[in-house]
Amino acid sequence: MKRRAILAGITALLAPRSLIAQTPSRDGPRRLGVLMGNLADDPVGQSYTASLMQGLRALDWREGANLRIDWRWAGGDPALFDRYATELVELGSDVLLAQSSPSVVALRRKTSTIPIVFTMVTDPVGQGFVENLARPGGNITGFSDFNSLMAGKWLEMLTQVAPPVARVAVLYNPATAPYAGLMMRAVEDAAPSFAITAQSAPCRDAAEIQSVMAELAREGRGGLLVLTDIFTIVHRDTILASAAQHRLPTVYFARSFTTAGGLMSYGIDYAELFLRSADYIDRILKGASPRDLPVQQPTKFELVINLKTAKERGISLSTTLLATADEVIE
Structure with missing residues (x-):
C-alpha cells in the first residue's frame, strides 16, 4: 500500500x-x-x-x-x-x-x-x-x-449454538479490569432478551480460570464470555486449553483468540x-x-468463527450466525 x-x-x-x-x-x-x-x-x-x-x-x-x-x-x-x-x-x-x-x-x-x-x-x-x-x-x-452494544451481540452469538447456552460466566480479573462493572451491567441488561442468566466469574490466576470452567461444564448448558483485559490476553493459552478440555461454547473479545483455536469472537x-x-x-x-484531541470510540467490528473448532467439540452453529461472520476459519 x-x-x-x-x-x-x-x-x-x-x-x-x-x-x-x-x-x-x-x-x-x-x-x-x-x-x-x-x-x-x-x-x-x-x-x-x-x-x-x-x-x-x-x-x-x-x-x-x-x-x-x-x-x-x-x-x-x-x-x-x-x-x-x-x-x-x-x-x-x-x-x-x-x-x-x-x-x-x-x-x-x-x-x-x-x-x-x-x-x-x-x-x-x-x-x-x-x-x-x-x-x-x-x-x-x-x-x-468498548461499546455497550457489543454485550448484546456476544450473548446473541451464544444463543445461536446447539445445544443452546442458558448460563454465561463472564471471565475477567478485577485487578486489571476495574471497568468490568460497566461491561457486566451491559451484559446483565442484555441477558433477559436472550433468556440467558449471566454471572460474573472473576479470576486472578490460571488455577481459578480452570476451576471456573470445570464448574461451568459440570452444571450443563453453560457458556463462557471472555472480556477484554490484559489478564485474559496474557493467559490466552490457558483459557483456550481449558475451554477445549471442557468443550465450552465461548465468545472472545478479539480475533486473536479465535485464530488460535477459540470458537468465536466479536470485537474491534x-x-x-x-x-x-x-x-x-x-x-x-x-x-x-x-x-x-477527542477520545476515539470503536465504530468497526468483526465477527470471526472457527468452524474447525466447532466440529471438533460437537458444537453446531446456526446458518444465520455463519452467514453474518466476517471470517469463517475452516
Missing part, C-alpha cells in the same frame, strides 16, 4: 488537522515511550507494534532517524507496569503510548505533564483518565475499545487501533495538546 493511502486510512475518522500546531523546534530525534501490557514474545503483541510502526512510517517518522522509541513489555505484571512507567518517564519521553488500563494507571502516577496516548482502554471517563470523550482535558487521550480490530494511534502521536509531536 502506498504511503498516501495508508495515511488517508488512519486519519479519515480522526479530528481535523486544524488542531495541530507547528512542530516545536528541537534538535535531534524525538522520543516515544511505549508501555505494552503483553509479553514481549507474544506474536499478537508484536503484530500490534508492527501496525504502530506502519502508521508512524506513513507519517514520516523513522525509528533510529528522527524518532527514538523505548519499548517496555510488562506481561501483565503489576510490579513491571510500575517499574517500566518510572523508566519511561525518567528517560525524558516526548510522548507516551499506553496499551491497556494498567499501563495508563502506572504512567499517570508518574507524570501529569508528558502526553499519554492510550489504546485498548475501556471506559476512560469512568476510570478517571479523561474528563469527557470530546475534550479529555489533562495530558491523556486515546482510543477506547486492535491492530487498527495501534495504526490509528500513530496519528495522535504525530500530532502531539508537532505541538498538539492531548486535551484537545
